[in-house]
Amino acid sequence: MMKIRLMTAFVAFRQACCLAVMLGFVILLPTLAQAVEDPLPSWNDTGAKKAILTFVARVTAAGSPDFVPADQRIAAFDNDGTLWVEQPLYVQLFFALDRVKQLAPQHPEWKSQEPFASLLRGDVKAALAGGEPAIEQIVVTTHTGMTTEDFDRIVRGWIAKAKNPKTGHLYTEMVYQPMLELLAYLRASGFKTFIVSGGGIEFMRPWTERVFGIPPEQVIGSSVKTVFEMRDAIPTLRRLPEINFIDDKSGKPVGIQQYIGRRPIAAFGNSDGDLEMLQWTTAGQGVRLALIVHHTDAVREWAYDRNSSIGRLDKALDEARVKGWTILDMKHDWKIIYPFEKR
Amino acid sequence: MMKIRLMTAFVAFRQACCLAVMLGFVILLPTLAQAVEDPLPSWNDTGAKKAILTFVARVTAAGSPDFVPADQRIAAFDNDGTLWVEQPLYVQLFFALDRVKQLAPQHPEWKSQEPFASLLRGDVKAALAGGEPAIEQIVVTTHTGMTTEDFDRIVRGWIAKAKNPKTGHLYTEMVYQPMLELLAYLRASGFKTFIVSGGGIEFMRPWTERVFGIPPEQVIGSSVKTVFEMRDAIPTLRRLPEINFIDDKSGKPVGIQQYIGRRPIAAFGNSDGDLEMLQWTTAGQGVRLALIVHHTDAVREWAYDRNSSIGRLDKALDEARVKGWTILDMKHDWKIIYPFEKR
Numbered sequence: 001m002m003k004i005r006l007m008t009a010f011v012a013f014r015q016a017c018c019l020a021v022m023l024g025f026v027i028l029l030p031t032l033a034q035a036v037e038d039p040l041p042s043w044n045d046t047g048a049k050k051a052i053l054t055f056v057a058r059v060t061a062a063g064s065p066d067f068v069p070a071d072q073r074i075a076a077f078d079n080d081g082t083l084w085v086e087q088p089l090y091v092q093l094f095f096a097l098d099r100v101k102q103l104a105p106q107h108p109e110w111k112s113q114e115p116f117a118s119l120l121r122g123d124v125k126a127a128l129a130g131g132e133p134a135i136e137q138i139v140v141t142t143h144t145g146m147t148t149e150d151f152d153r154i155v156r157g158w159i160a161k162a163k164n165p166k167t168g169h170l171y172t173e174m175v176y177q178p179m180l181e182l183l184a185y186l187r188a189s190g191f192k193t194f195i196v197s198g199g200g201i202e203f204m205r206p207w208t209e210r211v212f213g214i215p216p217e218q219v220i221g222s223s224v225k226t227v228f229e230m231r232d233a234i235p236t237l238r239r240l241p242e243i244n245f246i247d248d249k250s251g252k253p254v255g256i257q258q259y260i261g262r263r264p265i266a267a268f269g270n271s272d273g274d275l276e277m278l279q280w281t282t283a284g285q286g287v288r289l290a291l292i293v294h295h296t297d298a299v300r301e302w303a304y305d306r307n308s309s310i311g312r313l314d315k316a317l318d319e320a321r322v323k324g325w326t327i328l329d330m331k332h333d334w335k336i337i338y339p340f341e342k343r
Numbered sequence: 344m345m346k347i348r349l350m351t352a353f354v355a356f357r358q359a360c361c362l363a364v365m366l367g368f369v370i371l372l373p374t375l376a377q378a379v380e381d382p383l384p385s386w387n388d389t390g391a392k393k394a395i396l397t398f399v400a401r402v403t404a405a406g407s408p409d410f411v412p413a414d415q416r417i418a419a420f421d422n423d424g425t426l427w428v429e430q431p432l433y434v435q436l437f438f439a440l441d442r443v444k445q446l447a448p449q450h451p452e453w454k455s456q457e458p459f460a461s462l463l464r465g466d467v468k469a470a471l472a473g474g475e476p477a478i479e480q481i482v483v484t485t486h487t488g489m490t491t492e493d494f495d496r497i498v499r500g501w502i503a504k505a506k507n508p509k510t511g512h513l514y515t516e517m518v519y520q521p522m523l524e525l526l527a528y529l530r531a532s533g534f535k536t537f538i539v540s541g542g543g544i545e546f547m548r549p550w551t552e553r554v555f556g557i558p559p560e561q562v563i564g565s566s567v568k569t570v571f572e573m574r575d576a577i578p579t580l581r582r583l584p585e586i587n588f589i590d591d592k593s594g595k596p597v598g599i600q601q602y603i604g605r606r607p608i609a610a611f612g613n614s615d616g617d618l619e620m621l622q623w624t625t626a627g628q629g630v631r632l633a634l635i636v637h638h639t640d641a642v643r644e645w646a647y648d649r650n651s652s653i654g655r656l657d658k659a660l661d662e663a664r665v666k667g668w669t670i671l672d673m674k675h676d677w678k679i680i681y682p683f684e685k686r
Contacts, residue, residue: 071558148600192560201604202604205604205605209414215414216603216604216605217417217560217561217605219604226597226600226601228593228594228597234626235596235622235623235626237596244601250570251571253571253578253580254569254571257569258566258587259560259602260559261544261545262559276571276578280571283577
């Protein structure tokens with residue numbers, strides 16, 4: 001009797017075991033299915049997608065001569081025109097223009113002072129005729145003086161509501177769905193993804209984690225100086241009206257070294273401002289991926305390159321062709337452009 | 344016959360299942376054992392250890408009012424005197440002195456030029472009598488002019504062999520075993536660990552990942568300016584003889600904002616150079632941990648605080664007492680100091 005009970009108990013135990021293993025399979029199956037799913041569903045099966053898949057396969061295959069340890073899988077992405085729309089003007093410039101309007105009542109002198117006078121008359125073109133010094137003046141005036149926490153709050157408030165004047169969509173909706181997939185695919189393949197943008201670092205950090213999955217500490221950009229001060233015994237950081245660093249052109253490799261401290265193995269850009277970053281990335285030892293987003297889709301997005309004042313792509317396009325970098329043709333290589341097209 | 348075969352197959356399958364589950368347990372068991380193991384075995388069960396364990400439990404307990412999402416669990420560590428020994432002189436200063444000797448044949452003028460003349464006579468005290476300007480001159484002269492890659496190679500070569508003159512141990516062996524355990528424990532608890540040091544960022548990055556498990560992109564320190572240049576069509580970054588940023592005192596919160604972009608919830612230091620970082624960290628909303636390593640062990644390490652020229656701890660000690668920050672007493676709170684004591 002005792003023996004029978006023991007055997008019954010043993011059979012019950014084995015059945016429990018089977019159940020456990022079967023449950024294991026049920027849990028595992030979706031994971032296996034995901035593994036064979038296309039990681040880049042919004043990309044057509046053209047050259048750009050193939051170049052990305054081949055590159056990732058080579059650097060992640062253990063035992064391959066091209067294998068790169070996960071901690072060295074650094075990928076650098078430009079932001080404006082590479083991860084989100086930069087037309088008809090850089091988003092940060094729209095932010096600055098809105099700030100000018102908001103601050104104007106406290107600055108009566110702006111009515112007769114350029115570039116503010118033109119801006120307040122609604123003539124953006126005339127305001128920006130002053131070139132980079134005019135832009136720097138607008139940015140410094142509208143982006144500094146407050147604490148870092150106040151600036152964070154101002155950006156969050158603005159980006160939650162501001163919309164692209166041409167499409168009426170929130171700026172954070174006008175990000176590129178194929179690039180969101182690429183970011184996720186690289187991270188799933190052990191990469192650490194960084195933004196390396198000419199834009200303001202503190203203008204991007206409040207929303208990059210939510211929109212791109214890139215946390216503040218992996219955002220590199222241009223910055224103003226800040227100073228630590230006690231205000232009523234409360235420690236604060238105040239933003240000073242002085243440029244600290246311009247993360248553009250030859251500043252991009254400098255910013256990469258300063259913030260990351262090692263060379264990316266993959267870099268993604270769309271303009272001449274990204275040329276030095278792509279040069280620096282591809283000059284490293286081993287397999288590298290350099291990709292340029294070429295804006296070729298006048299219908300779904302914008303078509304521009306050599307003659308554009310925003311995101312001019314001229315020298316970098318020539319160099320990409322000479323060096324065999326991947327040139328992404330937005331019109332032909334992407335099935336959809338924006339996440340809202342999926343709906 | 345067929346039925347018997349089927350049943351035999353079924354029994355075999357169930358046995359295989361059992362084996363699989365049992366193997367699962369064998370693999371799981373050590374993990375379960377680790378979970379109940381002491382994460383800080385080199386710490387005595389005194390106040391400092393209790394403060395750390397309590398803090399981590401509070402911020403990681405889901406549903407707790409003090410819960411902090413993993414992406415916001417930022418911990419900042421000073422390096423010299425907090426993670427490794429800073430006596431009898433900062434390690435980087437020993438590096439600079441060795442570089443002066445090495446470069447001296449190319450600089451005959453140093454024989455009559457301070458602070459180099461004193462250094463070359465072996466009189467470090469006289470050389471450093473010039474204070475910070477003298478130190479800056481030594482550092483700039485010995486740390487700049489080369490490319491970032493060459494400097495990386497120089498540091499790696501030196502740190503692999505250089506030894507503390509008092510103990511004869513490699514500098515990288517004179518790290519604090521209890522702090523290695525703390526770093527690992529915080530990371531296992533979802534924290535991202537950063538170094539925030541007054542030392543040179545590029546002096547630390549070549550070895551912090553190997554020694555502390557902290558990758559280059561999580562190292563913040565003082566820096567010189569660099570410039571991007573083409574040398575024979577090869578992109579390089581050259582280190583210029585000009586200070587870019589001093590990551591000390593009020594520079595620490597500035598560096599934290601610049602590099603991390605959000606406020607740490609825990610900070611660890613040992614000197615007045617860390618005061619502003621601890622103020623900035625504890626001024627944030629929610630539970631915070633501020634810890635000061637007090638060097639109280641003249642036998643196993645060094646005992647120094649208010650009157651030390653290296654790592655002076657005076658104002659920060661007073662403020663720690665007033666504000667109830669955790670003051671770690673090295674002599675009483677740590678069972679062992681160095682990893683080699685475990686052997």
